[in-house]
Amino acid sequence: xxxxxxxxxxxxxxxxxxxKQIPPEPHWGFCYLMLQKVSRSxxxxxxxxxxxxxxxxxxxxxVLRALDTVEDDTSIPTDVKVxxxxxxxxxxxxxxxxxxxxxxxxxxxxxQFHHVSTAFLELxxxxxxxxxxxxxxxxxxxxxxxxxxxxTTDDYDEYCHYVAGLxxxxxxxxxxxxxxxxxxxxxxxxxxxxxxxxxxxIRDYLEDINEVxxxxxxxxxxxxSKYVNKLEDLKYEENSVKAVQCLNEMVTNALxxxxxxxxxxxxxxxxxxxxxxxxxxxxxxxxxxxxxxxIEVFRGVVKMRRGLTAKVIDRTKTMADVYGAxxxxxxxxxxxxxxxxxxxxxTLKRLDAILKTCRDSG
Ligand code: RWZ
Numbered sequence: 001x002x003x004x005x006x007x008x009x010x011x012x013x014x015x016x017x018x019x020k021q022i023p024p025e026p027h028w029g030f031c032y033l034m035l036q037k038v039s040r041s042x043x044x045x046x047x048x049x050x051x052x053x054x055x056x057x058x059x060x061x062x063v064l065r066a067l068d069t070v071e072d073d074t075s076i077p078t079d080v081k082v083x084x085x086x087x088x089x090x091x092x093x094x095x096x097x098x099x100x101x102x103x104x105x106x107x108x109x110x111x112q113f114h115h116v117s118t119a120f121l122e123l124x125x126x127x128x129x130x131x132x133x134x135x136x137x138x139x140x141x142x143x144x145x146x147x148x149x150x151x152t153t154d155d156y157d158e159y160c161h162y163v164a165g166l167x168x169x170x171x172x173x174x175x176x177x178x179x180x181x182x183x184x185x186x187x188x189x190x191x192x193x194x195x196x197x198x199x200x201x202i203r204d205y206l207e208d209i210n211e212v213x214x215x216x217x218x219x220x221x222x223x224x225s226k227y228v229n230k231l232e233d234l235k236y237e238e239n240s241v242k243a244v245q246c247l248n249e250m251v252t253n254a255l256x257x258x259x260x261x262x263x264x265x266x267x268x269x270x271x272x273x274x275x276x277x278x279x280x281x282x283x284x285x286x287x288x289x290x291x292x293x294x295i296e297v298f299r300g301v302v303k304m305r306r307g308l309t310a311k312v313i314d315r316t317k318t319m320a321d322v323y324g325a326x327x328x329x330x331x332x333x334x335x336x337x338x339x340x341x342x343x344x345x346x347t348l349k350r351l352d353a354i355l356k357t358c359r360d361s362g
Contacts, residue, residue, distance in 0.1 A: 164197030191260030323362030
């Protein structure tokens with residue numbers, strides 16, 4: 001029983017129930033408790049959304065988290081897994097449906113999935129349709145990539161589209177359904193997800209490569225094969241010059257999405273939706289600035305310091321703040337570019353374009 005495991009979170013939830021921020025029914029209690037457990041940072045930014053939208057985003061997140069738990073569970077044979085991924089969007093409507101997999105808090109989520117279905121069925125029809133549509137497309141995309149390696153940079157963009165770009169498309173639909181926002185274009189919404197996903201993929205190199213039993217890697221062969229013969233060779237000391245050059249090319253690739261992200265955020269109206277979108281984006285550019293030319297990415301996980309994270313959350317309120325932060329982190333990146341780096345020209349070109357956008361608009 002998750003309620004016994006996390007007394008502190010339970011206390012916090014009780015306080016929020018008392019403030020009428022969470023519906024009192026047990027399925028909603030379970031969903032918000034689960035959200036806290038599986039993603040502290042997401043639970044933090046979701047809190048500022050208007051109530052109706054927040055409930056939809058919470059369920060959207062948990063449904064995708066459950067889908068991801070199925071994809072991630074290496075003990076499920078492919079011939080069992082693929083049909084589940086493909087039909088997952090239908091199970092969301094079925095309070096009786098159940099599939100045991102995953103470990104720890106993800107196992108709890110799967111075992112108690114009926115709470116998520118129950119909450120889903122209480123959402124407005126438009127929210128339900130948006131969540132179903134994205135779940136269907138993400139499940140199909142995950143199934144496609146189970147037996148497919150990330151070979152080219154196009155594959156990389158395609159994989160990131162399924163696991164993150166579609167989240168962007170879905171969120172844009174939920175924002176629009178809530179009434180305050182215009183419907184953003186698919187292309188800009190996709191970029192919002194790709195920028196975050198690519199940043200995570202870069203930052204998590206070591207975590208992913210050391211994963212047992214199965215290490216699924218998302219760095220595209222087309223990029224790393226210019227520097228090493230095997231992806232795991234990047235972590236060995238003797239390859240550190242090549243490793244950092246490869247890392248810098250990955251960062252340069254991620255920077256290609258920044259201008260779309262700035263346009264997307266510029267078009268938002270509601271201040272709470274704006275903050276919900278902007279905080280993770282500012283953290284991402286900050287993370288890229290820390291990772292660039294940093295051999296530590298191959299030695300451990302490079303994370304923004306707690307204090308810097310708190311600063312970002314506190315100081316990301318308006319578009320001017322976002323331009324300011326992207327400007328500062330791009331300057332920091334620019335100062336780290338070494339003329340000997342094989343992609344220096346391309347990196348500087350992308351950074352200068354971002355700096356110009358921030359200067360002209362901010
Ligand atoms: C705000 C328009 C949050 C777009 C992408 C941002 C995050 C990285 C993590 C879109 C369930 C979320 C955990 C799907 C598996 N992508 N992706 C706008 C955005 C879902 C789990 C987390 C993936 C994963």
